[in-house]
Amino acid sequence: MQDHDVVGIGNAIVDIIAHCDDAFLSRHDQRKGSMQLVDGATVARLYESMGPAVEISGGSVANTMVGIASLGGRAGFIGKTARDQFGGVFSHDIRSAGVTFTTPAAAEGSDPTGRCLILVTPDGQRTMNTFLGVSPQLGGGEIDAELIRSARIVYLEGYLFDRPEAKAAFRQAAEIAGRAKRQVALSLSDPFCVDRHRGEFLELIRGCVDILFANEAEVCSLFRANSFEEAASRAQANTKLAVLTRSEAGSVILSEGKSIAIAAAPVAKVVDTTGAGDLYAAGFLYGIATGRGVEVAGRLGSLAAAEIISHIGARPEVSLRELATARGLLE
Amino acid sequence: MQDHDVVGIGNAIVDIIAHCDDAFLSRHDQRKGSMQLVDGATVARLYESMGPAVEISGGSVANTMVGIASLGGRAGFIGKTARDQFGGVFSHDIRSAGVTFTTPAAAEGSDPTGRCLILVTPDGQRTMNTFLGVSPQLGGGEIDAELIRSARIVYLEGYLFDRPEAKAAFRQAAEIAGRAKRQVALSLSDPFCVDRHRGEFLELIRGCVDILFANEAEVCSLFRANSFEEAASRAQANTKLAVLTRSEAGSVILSEGKSIAIAAAPVAKVVDTTGAGDLYAAGFLYGIATGRGVEVAGRLGSLAAAEIISHIGARPEVSLRELATARGLLE
Numbered sequence: 327m328q329d330h331d332v333v334g335i336g337n338a339i340v341d342i343i344a345h346c347d348d349a350f351l352s353r354h355d356q357r358k359g360s361m362q363l364v365d366g367a368t369v370a371r372l373y374e375s376m377g378p379a380v381e382i383s384g385g386s387v388a389n390t391m392v393g394i395a396s397l398g399g400r401a402g403f404i405g406k407t408a409r410d411q412f413g414g415v416f417s418h419d420i421r422s423a424g425v426t427f428t429t430p431a432a433a434e435g436s437d438p439t440g441r442c443l444i445l446v447t448p449d450g451q452r453t454m455n456t457f458l459g460v461s462p463q464l465g466g467g468e469i470d471a472e473l474i475r476s477a478r479i480v481y482l483e484g485y486l487f488d489r490p491e492a493k494a495a496f497r498q499a500a501e502i503a504g505r506a507k508r509q510v511a512l513s514l515s516d517p518f519c520v521d522r523h524r525g526e527f528l529e530l531i532r533g534c535v536d537i538l539f540a541n542e543a544e545v546c547s548l549f550r551a552n553s554f555e556e557a558a559s560r561a562q563a564n565t566k567l568a569v570l571t572r573s574e575a576g577s578v579i580l581s582e583g584k585s586i587a588i589a590a591a592p593v594a595k596v597v598d599t600t601g602a603g604d605l606y607a608a609g610f611l612y613g614i615a616t617g618r619g620v621e622v623a624g625r626l627g628s629l630a631a632a633e634i635i636s637h638i639g640a641r642p643e644v645s646l647r648e649l650a651t652a653r654g655l656l657e
Numbered sequence: 658m659q660d661h662d663v664v665g666i667g668n669a670i671v672d673i674i675a676h677c678d679d680a681f682l683s684r685h686d687q688r689k690g691s692m693q694l695v696d697g698a699t700v701a702r703l704y705e706s707m708g709p710a711v712e713i714s715g716g717s718v719a720n721t722m723v724g725i726a727s728l729g730g731r732a733g734f735i736g737k738t739a740r741d742q743f744g745g746v747f748s749h750d751i752r753s754a755g756v757t758f759t760t761p762a763a764a765e766g767s768d769p770t771g772r773c774l775i776l777v778t779p780d781g782q783r784t785m786n787t788f789l790g791v792s793p794q795l796g797g798g799e800i801d802a803e804l805i806r807s808a809r810i811v812y813l814e815g816y817l818f819d820r821p822e823a824k825a826a827f828r829q830a831a832e833i834a835g836r837a838k839r840q841v842a843l844s845l846s847d848p849f850c851v852d853r854h855r856g857e858f859l860e861l862i863r864g865c866v867d868i869l870f871a872n873e874a875e876v877c878s879l880f881r882a883n884s885f886e887e888a889a890s891r892a893q894a895n896t897k898l899a900v901l902t903r904s905e906a907g908s909v910i911l912s913e914g915k916s917i918a919i920a921a922a923p924v925a926k927v928v929d930t931t932g933a934g935d936l937y938a939a940g941f942l943y944g945i946a947t948g949r950g951v952e953v954a955g956r957l958g959s960l961a962a963a964e965i966i967s968h969i970g971a972r973p974e975v976s977l978r979e980l981a982t983a984r985g986l987l988e
Binding site: 345373374376377378379380381382383392410411412415418419420422423438639641643 | 676704705707708709710711712713714723741742743746749750751753754769970972974
């Protein structure tokens with residue numbers, strides 16, 4: 327098997343994106359900016375009441391892997407789809423973006439491919455309702471040990487913790503990576519996801535995680551901190567390398583006792599914030615996997631995030647490699 | 658049943674839209690700007706080789722009906738989907754846009770919902786490969802006579818002529834509309850479609866068509882004309898009302914011996930020309946159905962076309978009503 331820079335494990339999701347106003351969110355008890363897990367009946371009901379949509383492949387870590395490929399990196403993905411049209415869309419899009427994706431689709435008659443209804447308000451904020459479908463049924467047998475060992479960094483999605491089967495697969499992947507002396511990176515995914523699994527996340531982070539990604543709300547939730555400063559100080563003490571993203575306030579990298587602030591890259595108009603964190607992680611992981619310093623890695627992350635929030639959907643619309651080369655970040 | 662301004666009959670299609678360069682078109686024997694019909698195996702092969710895509714509901718006349726609803730008109734659509742995920746996407750999108758759509762989906766195990774692979778080159782031109790799937794299996798029983806009689810104008814898609822079952826449904830709808838003294842409008846859809854069915858189209862146009870929509874290539878193909886001027890003169894002699902669209906050169910309306918030129922509405926950047934003709938028809942038909950003159954109708958058409966080519970996909974991203982009101986075209 328060829329070497330990879332990063333292999334990611336996460337939910338395989340197709341995003342269904344529609345515009346709505348704030349009143350629609352209120353009417354449907356949606357907390358703006360959050361992600362909630364919903365069942366098949368709920369997702370169907372909400373879909374019926376929402377406006378015309380666009381379908382684009384998504385999934386947090388899957389978006390990150392596509393971003394790494396767009397930067398010119400070698401990325402792989404492990405995640406579960408069904409043999410349905412959305413599964414076909416997900417598989418096509420990630421493979422055609424240049425990401426190694428070999429996880430077999432579930433047998434006929436399985437739960438459907440996961441989907442996420444994303445409601446985008448005029449301020450560009452996204453509110454997500456995820457129906458995981460077959461995605462958490464990723465079994466131990468589908469954790470491709472050879473693929474994991476082929477990568478410098480294995481990147482794990484916190485969302486996987488929301489279902490027991492996926493959590494077991496997650497732990498198995500972390501162990502394989504650890505034994506092979508690979509770096510393990512973790513995204514906390516969502517403050518409510520952190521709230522549901524705080525103890526286990528903390529144990530993992532102290533045990534086997536080399537690089538932690540979190541946004542302000544997630545890191546505050548993890549350490550039950552009342553301020554970003556308090557959370558950052560706890561993260562500094564409890565992690566080897568932590569990357570904390572703060573939307574338009576940029577990001578902070580905590581490494582070897584130092585704190586490095588990275589400015590957000592400019593963006594003409596924020597259209598849809600979906601995928602900002604995922605693409606930041608793409609830039610950062612690509613930078614680290616290819617031996618660049620944390621500061622360049624952070625600037626690559628900011629640049630990739632700025633591209634993704636300038637349009638609908640969490641997959642890049644232009645070559646991130648060309649973008650980064652034009653800015654002098656890659657040669 | 659409530660009254661409708663326009664009821665359209667056409668193929669129910671989900672568009673799968675990807676960017677590509679001119680070299681990709683050459684490698685895959687694609688004639689830029691054209692639409693070709695392909696079978697399931699061909700569409701699967703082309704899909705595999707094309708890049709990451711976005712899925713958005715489409716279908717020529719379906720796009721027009723959504724445009725009419727966006728202008729504040731009452732529109733209905735008749736077209737065939739399968740009970741699959743793309744069928745669900747198509748049905749959701751057209752209904753949530755406010756269009757009456759009651760055609761039952763085909764029974765389980767039918768051919769799949771139609772789809773169209775759209776390749777968009779950097780110049781904004783689109784090249785289409787359509788797999789009709791279950792769409793042409795629209796039967797006589799699905800032509801809802803009450804819905805047709807509820808509308809001031811019935812709008813028919815030339816593409817329906819490409820399969821015998823759909824053609825029969827098309828003729829049946831035209832007869833119902835004629836008996837009910839409704840206006841019948843026809844889109845020629847595509848120059849190659851015209852070439853395949855020239856004789857029958859001419860007979861229809863001379864017989865029962867009140868409003869003909871064609872672009873430059875289509876009207877030249879219809880009359881085997883060597884110049885636009887020649888084709889326009891033949892159209893003037895052979896139709897009651899003809900609307901000829903000429904991309905950035907605007908449009909020409911031929912009515913009662915007169916020829917009225919309408920300028921194209923300005924657009925900052927042409928991103929994707931998919932749906933330009935469909936949305937021009939939306940503005941024009943809405944204007945005529947609501948008793949406005951042909952000149953205002955033409956300007957509504959130009960405005961709707963300009964909106965659609967400024968982004969990916971053939972469904973409006975903003976309220977066309979608000980856009981037209983801001984320009985003083987609607988009150």
